[in-house]
Amino acid sequence: GREEVSSPKRTKEIIARHGFSFKKSLGQNFLIDRNILDKIVGAAELTKEDGALEIGPGIGALTERLADQAGAVTAVEIDRRLIPILEEVLAPHPHVKVRNDDVLKVDLKALFEEDFASVQGVSVVANLPYYVTTPILMKLLEEKLPLKNIVVMIQKEVAERMAASPGGKDYGSLSIAVQYYSEPELICTVPHTVFIPQPNVESAVIRLKVRETPPVEVQDEQHFFGVVQASFTQRRKTIANNLKARYFAKEGRERLEELLAEAGIEPSRRGETLSLEEFARLSDVLLAAGV
Numbered sequence: 001g002r003e004e005v006s007s008p009k010r011t012k013e014i015i016a017r018h019g020f021s022f023k024k025s026l027g028q029n030f031l032i033d034r035n036i037l038d039k040i041v042g043a044a045e046l047t048k049e050d051g052a053l054e055i056g057p058g059i060g061a062l063t064e065r066l067a068d069q070a071g072a073v074t075a076v077e078i079d080r081r082l083i084p085i086l087e088e089v090l091a092p093h094p095h096v097k098v099r100n101d102d103v104l105k106v107d108l109k110a111l112f113e114e115d116f117a118s119v120q121g122v123s124v125v126a127n128l129p130y131y132v133t134t135p136i137l138m139k140l141l142e143e144k145l146p147l148k149n150i151v152v153m154i155q156k157e158v159a160e161r162m163a164a165s166p167g168g169k170d171y172g173s174l175s176i177a178v179q180y181y182s183e184p185e186l187i188c189t190v191p192h193t194v195f196i197p198q199p200n201v202e203s204a205v206i207r208l209k210v211r212e213t214p215p216v217e218v219q220d221e222q223h224f225f226g227v228v229q230a231s232f233t234q235r236r237k238t239i240a241n242n243l244k245a246r247y248f249a250k251e252g253r254e255r256l257e258e259l260l261a262e263a264g265i266e267p268s269r270r271g272e273t274l275s276l277e278e279f280a281r282l283s284d285v286l287l288a289a290g291v
């Protein structure tokens with residue numbers, strides 16, 4: 001049969017024939033390495049009973065792989081210039097739907113109902129545009145969509161922050177947000193050479209196994225994430241100093257220390273040492289005290 005879209009030769013041929021020029025502002029770095037595609041698709045563990053949502057299909061290198069593995073594929077691409085290319089490349093795969101849209105503006109609940117009614121589970125599989133990695137992932141997680149896995153290529157540094165454990169320099173509010181909704185696992189790091197054009201940052205593939213229920217129970221999720229944010233406002237400050245600035249501007253330090261004691265947290269600790277369980281307890285104690 002035909003060479004894969006990701007082969008450097010075919011990628012260059014498609015780009016040249018359509019007169020396509022890369023837009024840096026859209027994070028356009030296309031994959032030209034079949035081994036990396038194997039790893040991404042393998043980590044997604046798709047079956048024909050599954051749907052796959054791809055964000056940013058580019059010219060379809062990953063999309064054609066997903067078409068082989070999944071029962072239904074939807075690819076959301078913001079760049080109108082890529083739509084005719086995708087229609088051509090994906091013509092042999094009628095169960096692939098391409099949508100010309102900004103994923104941050106799409107009503108994902110409606111998209112799921114429309115495109116994935118006939119499949120059992122849905123996973124997101126993508127080589128993400130790096131300038132919007134965090135907003136895209138937080139949208140996917142916060143909307144509590146019925147997702148199995150999220151397998152994405154992202155900046156290595158962001159992947160490390162998402163998967164970080166308490167105590168290290170990478171651990172922060174992003175780690176906590178991601179780990180509240182999912183179990184992250186680094187799959188592999190990826191060299192610059194597998195893309196055209198090559199990005200300036202290092203990349204990694206990460207899998208987020210989406211949780212059915214959060215690992216900790218909190219009275220109020222919004223309050224919980226507020227406390228987490230506040231605790232990392234100034235990384236080098238203690239938890240007591242960060243919370244004082246945010247919640248105890250008027251009330252005394254004494255009251256704050258009482259509540260920290262009630263939550264079992266030493267005031268001299270830094271946010272980066274607190275586990276998810278400790279943040280959950282702290283949020284509930286503060287909330288019960290009307291803070």
Ligand code: SAM
Binds near residue numbers: 029062
């Ligand atoms: N999947 C292709 C591959 O691996 O070769 C392309 C990946 S490229 C890193 C990111 C893609 O996301 C580009 O095609 C870009 O146009 C698209 N994109 C950027 N911002 C987007 C957005 N907000 N919504 C949907 N697609 C977007």
